[in-house]
Amino acid sequence: MEYSKEDLMEAKKQIWGVGENMGTEESKKIWEENAQFWDNAMGDESNEFHREVVRPKVTELLSPNPADYILDIACGNGNYSSYLAQRGASVVAFDYSKKMIELAKRRQSQYAKQIEFCVADATDRKSILELKRNRAFTKAVSNMAIMDITDIEPLLMAVYELLQESGIFVFATQHPCFVTLTEKYMTPHSYYDIAIEGQPKEQIYNHRSIQDIFNLCFRAGFVIDGFYEECF
Numbered sequence: 001m002e003y004s005k006e007d008l009m010e011a012k013k014q015i016w017g018v019g020e021n022m023g024t025e026e027s028k029k030i031w032e033e034n035a036q037f038w039d040n041a042m043g044d045e046s047n048e049f050h051r052e053v054v055r056p057k058v059t060e061l062l063s064p065n066p067a068d069y070i071l072d073i074a075c076g077n078g079n080y081s082s083y084l085a086q087r088g089a090s091v092v093a094f095d096y097s098k099k100m101i102e103l104a105k106r107r108q109s110q111y112a113k114q115i116e117f118c119v120a121d122a123t124d125r126k127s128i129l130e131l132k133r134n135r136a137f138t139k140a141v142s143n144m145a146i147m148d149i150t151d152i153e154p155l156l157m158a159v160y161e162l163l164q165e166s167g168i169f170v171f172a173t174q175h176p177c178f179v180t181l182t183e184k185y186m187t188p189h190s191y192y193d194i195a196i197e198g199q200p201k202e203q204i205y206n207h208r209s210i211q212d213i214f215n216l217c218f219r220a221g222f223v224i225d226g227f228y229e230e231c232f
Contacts, residue, residue, distance in 0.1 A: 023190065023206070024096075024151075026204065027148065027150065027203065028096050028097060030201045030203050031095075031096070031100060031148075031203065032097050032098070033200050033201045034200055034203065036099070036103065037200055038076060038196070038199070039077040039103040039104075039107065041196050041199075042076060042077050043079070044079060044107065050080075052232070053231070054143055054144055054172045055083070057172070057230055058080075058170055058172050059083075061168075061226045061228070064087050064088075064089045065088065066087070066088025066089065067138070068084075068089040068090070068139055069089070069090050069091075069092075069135055069137050070084055070091050070092075070137060070138065070139045070141060071091075071092050071137045071139070071162060071163075072091050072092070072094070072141055073094065073122060073140060073141065073142035073155065073159070073171075074094075074096075074122055074142055074143075074149070075093035075101075075104060075117070076143075077104045077107055077108075078104030078107060078108040078117060079107075079108075080141070081111070081115045081117075082108045082111050085108075085111040085114040085115055086111075089114070090114050091114060091116070092118065092133065093115055093116070093117050094117070094118040094119065094120040094122075094131060095119065095120075096122060098119050101117050101118070118131060122149045122154075123150055123155070124154060125154035128155060128162070129158050129161065132162055136163060137164065138167055138168075139163070139168045139169070139170070140162070140170075141170050141171065142170075142171040142172070143172050144172050144174065144195075145173075146171050146173040146213070147174050147176075147205050147206055147207070147208075148203060148204070150190070150204070152208075152213075153216050153219070156216055156217060156220035157220050160220045160222060169222060170226075174205075175229065176208060176209055176210060177210070179205070179207070180207045184207070185209055186211075188206070188207060188208055188209075188212065189206075190204050190206045191204075191205055
């Protein structure tokens with residue numbers, strides 16, 4: 001049986017819940033509206049979940065040091081970037097929300113010499129590659145953002161290209177086994193939900209099985225040599 005392009009697009013909408021280009025743009029609008037709330041809620045030190053569950057293991061795997069040049073992906077208000085800067089690292093941090101980056105620059109102004117904040121789209125390989133500077137990144141990190149990104153393959157491909165040969169990429173994401181319906185676990189799909197009680201708009205979550213996430217990492221060229229499952 002043959003299918004038209006329109007049939008395939010409709011099938012994709014049914015799976016993901018959004019159109020091919022709507023997901024990223026809609027998500028960006030949502031985060032523009034949530035930016036101020038998020039900055040207030042996360043503050044300088046982040047919230048308890050990030051401090052106690054995400055940050056310790058991410059930092060253990062990343063092992064930041066003063067010689068590092070680190071790419072911070074979907075950096076939010078920049079509090080992990082500042083955490084890295086406090087440890088002597090130099091950082092290029094980006095988010096696709098212009099307002100979030102403005103807030104990050106304001107909040108982390110004391111680290112302006114160590115952190116360069118940029119607006120870039122994690123679903124656009126070209127946009128990410130424009131973050132290339134005069135030296136390769138030694139490491140890259142993404143804290144609890146993979147599930148917010150509509151298409152992570154361009155990100156993984158670009159990060160692999162931007163890292164030095166022995167570079168490290170560490171990311172933390174919600175556990176897909178426990179945040180979606182069992183019968184939909186193997187089916188990529190998106191849905192609306194909140195991350196912090198009281199946020200103005202529900203954000204778009206993009207579900208992928210662990211198999212799908214890992215296979216995209218392998219396709220980009222990465223190997224996995226560290227892995228943790230943490231509970232709050």
